Amino acid sequence: MTQQTQQPANPQAQQFQCPQCGGAMVYDAGLGGMKCKYCKHQMAVPAQPGASGPREIPLAEGYQRAPRGLGVATIKFQCKECGASVNTAPNERTASCTYCASHSVIEVPPDPNLIQPENLVPFRVAREVAVTSFKSWLADLWFRPSKLKTMAELEQVFGVYVPYWTFDSQVFSRWHAERGWYYYVTETYQDNENGEWVTKTREVRHTRWEPASGQRQDFFDDVLVCASKGLPEKLADSLTSFDTKQLVPYAPGYLAGWRAESYAVDLPVAWTKAQSTIQSTQQSRCHSDVGGDEVRGLQVQNQYSGETFKHVLLPVYVAAYRFDGKPYRFLVNGQTGEVQGEAPYSWVKITLLVLAILAVIGVIAAIVISRQEDSALRHLPTSSVFASNTQSSRESMMALRLGGDSVRLSRG
Ligand SMILES: [Zn+2]
Numbered sequence: 535m536t537q538q539t540q541q542p543a544n545p546q547a548q549q550f551q552c553p554q555c556g557g558a559m560v561y562d563a564g565l566g567g568m569k570c571k572y573c574k575h576q577m578a579v580p581a582q583p584g585a586s587g588p589r590e591i592p593l594a595e596g597y598q599r600a601p602r603g604l605g606v607a608t609i610k611f612q613c614k615e616c617g618a619s620v621n622t623a624p625n626e627r628t629a630s631c632t633y634c635a636s637h638s639v640i641e642v643p644p645d646p647n648l649i650q651p652e653n654l655v656p657f658r659v660a661r662e663v664a665v666t667s668f669k670s671w672l673a674d675l676w677f678r679p680s681k682l683k684t685m686a687e688l689e690q691v692f693g694v695y696v697p698y699w700t701f702d703s704q705v706f707s708r709w710h711a712e713r714g715w716y717y718y719v720t721e722t723y724q725d726n727e728n729g730e731w732v733t734k735t736r737e738v739r740h741t742r743w744e745p746a747s748g749q750r751q752d753f754f755d756d757v758l759v760c761a762s763k764g765l766p767e768k769l770a771d772s773l774t775s776f777d778t779k780q781l782v783p784y785a786p787g788y789l790a791g792w793r794a795e796s797y798a799v800d801l802p803v804a805w806t807k808a809q810s811t812i813q814s815t816q817q818s819r820c821h822s823d824v825g826g827d828e829v830r831g832l833q834v835q836n837q838y839s840g841e842t843f844k845h846v847l848l849p850v851y852v853a854a855y856r857f858d859g860k861p862y863r864f865l866v867n868g869q870t871g872e873v874q875g876e877a878p879y880s881w882v883k884i885t886l887l888v889l890a891i892l893a894v895i896g897v898i899a900a901i902v903i904s905r906q907e908d909s910a911l912r913h914l915p916t917s918s919v920f921a922s923n924t925q926s927s928r929e930s931m932m933a934l935r936l937g938g939d940s941v942r943l944s945r946g
Pocket residue numbers: 552553554555556557570571572573574575
């Protein structure tokens with residue numbers, strides 16, 4: 535196969551040399567543009583030659599015709615543990631996986647057949663902000679192993695463009711169901727009251743069912759499907775605050791100095807996932823269309839038309855760390871700053887806390903009981919107090935008797 539590898543003809547051009555000093559320029563999140571690492575020269579991200587603004591690619595033909603590769607010189611590392619393939623700058627050597635911190639990473643040749651991102655959301659949250667978020671998140675953790683705080687501070691926070699597919703589609707939904715209407719019937723019944731049978735009435739609810747059907751037309755815009763291998767689905771889904779209205783045309787410059795994961799969920803699989811998202815939305819929309827008091831046997835058939843897709847990259851800061859051999863991740867949405875994290879629980883701390891709570895409850899219970907006893911004692915005749923007090927000696931009783939109120943001190 536003579537597939538074009540998208541490896542730049544002039545690799546230096548793709549490494550974004552500074553026009554002033556010749557140093558390497560990287561994309562700066564705080565700036566929203568390129569910045570020279572050495573002389574701090576700034577410039578806008580150069581547009582991809584031939585890029586023509588955001589466009590949606592029709593599913594069927596688009597898959598065949600989509601440009602391939604990242605268009606920038608990268609080295610691809612694959613994690614043997616979580617399977618994620620992450621592209622880094624050629625000069626960046628990585629010893630551990632961006633997503634799971636495993637050291638079983640191997641360099642693999644780039645796959646020239648991967649569809650090129652159509653758009654991306656550039657990083658807007660500066661790296662320092664993400665690092666600060668990570669540190670304060672760690673500091674606020676309860677019931678976590680103490681070792682975690684010192685250990686995780688050593689780990690690094692990486693900005694990685696996470697691959698997503700987004701789909702647009704017109705959906706025509708036809709539905710059939712049974713629509714139920716409630717009606718009430720006054721029934722008489724016999725009730726036994728004080729041994730006598732009396733006739734009473736009550737309202738009983740019934741449902742009248744009627745066949746119903748209908749149709750509706752909806753447009754779905756930017757249904758996102760995460761195509762990452764490194765992010766667990768649940769965690770990826772928790773990062774919900776992306777604004778896809780801020781997608782810009784893909785340009786390799788945005789990746790300079792950043793990592794980018796190659797998608798691991800292929801387009802047809804992602805489209806199936808998007809369809810199931812659309813289906814469940816249409817199911818509930820049609821359900822409310824049926825009307826009535828109750829719905830049963832709802833069946834919805836969806837027809838898709840004008841389906842288009844985009845492969846997009848979304849910015850996420852990832853701090854991956856391992857604890858007791860298990861990977862955990864802390865994420866910051868690189869567009870909005872939204873924070874999500876996983877951390878191990880310290881069962882020792884939780885057990886100690888439970889014990890402490892039980893001890894406090896025990897102390898409170900003891901105080902309450904002793905107060906109740908106190909007040910109970912105060913209401914008892916004084917003689918009983920002494921009668922129950924085995925420590926009281928005859929002498930003390932004699933002394934008290936001499937003190938005056940001898941009658942109440944007599945036993946029995
Ligand atoms: Zn420079």
